[in-house]
Amino acid sequence: MKIDLILCGVGGQGILSIAAALGAAALRNNLYLKQAETHGMSQRGGDVVSHMRISDKPIHSDLIPIGAADMILSVEPMEALRYLPFLSPKGYVVTNTTPFKNIPNYPSEDDIMKELKKLPNVVIIDADTIAEEMGSKRSMNIVMLGAAAPFLDMPYESFENGLRDIFGRKGDDIVNANLAALKAGYDFSMKNRK
């Protein structure tokens, strides 16, 4: 198996917490992993991307080749579109709907939605609202991970165990809140996948 995943958003949105949970899940399954991150200047509100590669065989490149990604997982709708050249024709786009408007020329949200809806394999999820309704606004990222889970070739339990590994130190309440967020995202995708 192999998963080539483009994780994207805006600097400060915390996409690296998704990467950490996925990484922990992959390690649990004794898989190989490479994950290239954006650090430095772009973290100041610029677009950020992480190339995440998981495989049962050794991985060569730290970067995903163009046209080869199995998924674009974006916590911001416009950012999901920025990386389309990386997506394989069979690949999925899973994106949050909440725009992050820190530039004066941010396009109209309708135009962005139109582009997203044109895609053959796409899940558009309002992860912020789902997280907020569950009483934990900060678990938006984990809702997104849950929404991605049905399309990633790993058992659901390994995502749960990944979260336990990462949040275990913070106590049962935090672990359970994140497990619930994961489930909420997962259920949404199962219901709404095209």
Add this chain to the structure above:
Amino acid sequence: MQKLLLGDEALAQGAIDGGLSGVYAYPGTPSTEITEYIQGSKQAKDRKIRSDWSANEKTAMEAALGMSYAGKRSMSCMKHVGMNVAADCFMNAAVTGVNGGMLTVAADDPGMHSSQNEQDSRYFAKFALVPALEPSSQQECYDMAYEGFELSEKFNVPVMIRLTTRIAHSRAGVATRETKKQNEISLPKDPRQYVLLPGIARRNYKKLLSIQAELEKASEESKWNKYFDGKDKSKGVIACGIAYNYFRENYPEDKCPYPVIKVSQYPLPRKMVEKMAKEVKEIIVLEDGYPLVEEQIKGFLAKEPVRGRLDGTLPRDGELNPAIVAAAFGLKINPGADIPAVVAGRPPAMCTGCSHIDMYTALKEVMQKYGTGRVFSDIGCYTLGALPPYGVINSCVDMGASITMAKGAADAGLIPSVAVIGDSTFAHSGITGLIDAVRDKSPITIIISDNESTSMTGGQDSSAVGIIEKVCEAVGVDPEHIHVLLPLKKNHEEMVKVISRELEYKGVSVIIPRRECIQKAVRRKKKEAKEKKQ
């Protein structure tokens, strides 16, 4: 079990396990996480490994050389342009040689993700005639630091480890090894080894030249350099550091028809290259950064065609990736959909609530009177003052150049000239320029935008905290013309007034708008709240 580590972190762990006694560094993307990892490591703390930040890369490397002089294993870390600052020490440390093993880590940034150029640090290693190691994986980052000290001690020279952004900031599983003891303190056997008077330097230099053949032999035999045979001799491939991965992405070992040399230790293993040249029709060189290997082998292989960045087979500039390498071999690439036209660029920006914003808003208003083209700036978050809606600054060149360029422009008659520099950059390389300006009574206004932090790299401690006014006064700035301001919206009028007045003063003025970095303040408050809870 394997640890999941960034290339930077793997290197740091390798150095700790390899017997490191002290790391010296100034923060700089993509090298910062090496030192941060050691600062945060309990193991390093237990082993009393010295790890605080240095004022700049030169002071860092000199301290590392001093620790090596005393027999212990030391390391200095910097981004590629930091090598320019430290070059005086680096070039001469090759001539003094070392006592304890000494590693110099230079993290290059091809593609300029977070830098002002994409210079290739391998040239510095070649220039100084010392070995360079260039990892292609996080495991090699670990192993090269772990074993690099011994290489340095064996040949009595500093050893460079050259990283690039992709390897520095990419994570993978790394297997660690048993921890070595730190060296005991010991003086160099020759008490004059480090005294580079001409007579001694000439002797040391001859010695350095005499070991070059051995260094080349070490590269030929290195486990990090490898020759893979191939049936199809129409091409041979030389792939250096991370470029090897991009090649293997296209041609995995079991599906590669061509002979391949993986290069991760320099000087270049010349015999390997000559063996390949005899067998193949042409050689393609894959290297991230400048065409160093390509140029070098063109020098000693007269008849073989050598392809690479110089003949356009690969682009002359920018970062490599799997697609660029595929194109060099004529492989078909199938990109996904185009980026829709609706997608707008999202450049980095100063944070909401940032003190630099209040400073620039005031400065912009004042400068309207004088017109554009008079503000020299420097390297840090405040460089973003070049972008809209500010568009206030006219230069960003090298650490500390704001003050000295403003001085030079004022000498030429551009009066008033203004310098904008951050607190950490001021401590790094601004103070010496200020001394020049005071000596010449240059009519410049220096704004030290003090957010009490090295922010662009993630909020490391700044060496300037608590000393800026004292330093300015001590080097001769008239205290009447040193002003500390609180950059807030409500103080806008006062800031405009002070800056306007000082621009009219025909001597050196220093204005210090001081407010803690907003990111650092948030982190500090979170930490304080957490500590209160416990």
